[in-house]
Amino acid sequence: MVESYGPGRKTTVRRLPQRAVYDRVVIDQILDEGLVCHVGIVEDGQPVIIPMAYVRIGERIVLHGGNASRVMRTLAGGVETCITVTLVDGLVLARSAFHHSMNYRAVVLFGTGAPIEDPKEKLDALRRLMERLTPDRWQQVRSPTERELKQTLVVAVSIQEASAKIRSGPPADDEEDYTLPVWAGVLPLRLATSAPVADPDLAPDIPFPPHLGHWEKRQ
């Protein structure tokens, strides 16, 4: 098992390098907490960055999309990509405009895409994509048909290098600014749920399922 994903040629953090982390455990934690990644490709010299759902499986980031999706087709062709995941933990309000910042945990990773074509592996990857967000839901819902599976491209990006960058704590003001009569500190931010909204077409005798309880609690 890889214990560290860097630093490598592509992942050496230049600004504020003391915030860089290459430890696999830390990087995995951020990847497993994020909901959305941003996937970069270059087409005819034009960079494009597309937000997508994902799941980390070992040392791979697995993505899915329709056969017609440009980013999926490009990645399935075996090209290199750069993927980022960002968790925003707070707004850092300093006494000067200059030192305002954010508390965050972010990962930048580099890897090469390859399609997952083996039917069993493909189905398992799709299950894991669903189950990381809603555990146990896969067995509650209708399984994909063969036609639906054929319409879906699943791609695994093997992580070759990765870096995390983490900022936490209060603002870092200039010494002479600490006497300014300005409120300074952190406004913590987190992802929260609101009360579930049932589909208007839901049969009234179907209750909210226990397997979604962990989302309900995140208020």
Ligand SMILES: Cc1cc2nc3c(=O)[nH]c(=O)nc-3n(C[C@H](O)[C@H](O)[C@H](O)COP(=O)(O)OP(=O)(O)OC[C@H]3O[C@@H](n4cnc5c(N)ncnc54)[C@H](O)[C@@H]3O)c2cc1C
């Ligand atoms: C929520 C959020 C908001 C930010 N806002 C700003 C902003 O407004 N202005 C600003 O200048 N910077 C901002 N940053 C920091 C920014 O992401 C870069 O870290 C910063 O621009 C310095 O990059 P660099 O020139 O040192 O690295 P680069 O030379 O651009 O990158 C070299 C390598 O360092 C690693 N790396 C760089 N940044 C990160 C990162 N954030 N996470 C993980 N790995 C990284 C990557 O592997 C990258 O390939 C923000 C970061 C986050 C997460």
